[in-house]
Amino acid sequence: ELKVEQNPLFLSMQEGKNYTIYCNYSTTSDRLYWYRQDPGKSLESLFVLLSNGAVKQEGRLMASLDTKARLSTLHITAAVHDLSATYFCAVRGYYGGSQGNLIFGKGTKLSVKP
């Protein structure tokens, strides 16, 4: 059974600091996704990582994937208040051998304080 674990689940940061969110998954998967969710809102796609060693960056967020270690990281550089949200990672699982559904971690609630 494919499981996805994120840590930390809660993260309180000061503006300007750096931090990393970790996403571990239990079995082989060839796709890793990061989403952002603002309070009361839906999920917004941030990154799709497709291969070992993939790195993607958007603004102050950078995501990487190590398929051998079954680990993805989301690194936050010089945090600002606007980054406060819940971040989910997800990996592609399989039901009946088809259609690559996503298995989500429980999410990391990030709060950036001045």
Place this chain on the structure above:
Amino acid sequence: DVKVTQSSRYLVKRTGEKVFLECVQDMDHENMFWYRQDPGLGLRLIYFSYDVKMKEKGDIPEGYSVSREKKERFSLILESASTNQTSMYLCASRAPGGGETQYFGPGTRLLVL
């Protein structure tokens, strides 16, 4: 621009009622999904569909059914609503093939009294 819409943002229903949640996507995607999101549990897959009239059970299908009569529309049905079905329900769609992300609707927050 990608768009997934859900029929209601908030719903209040009584125990035992039959509840319909509608989801429509305008991207001509084959794959559509229904999740529920609960605090501390993340997102859990209820059902998904990979084509019209096709459906597959997810992790927690009990108490739910789905309908996909048209490609753009995927309905979630609570046959007899119960209080433990109070939750946020999220619909998503995805094009087939590798690498494509899932696009989510705004969500329906359902309260069953």
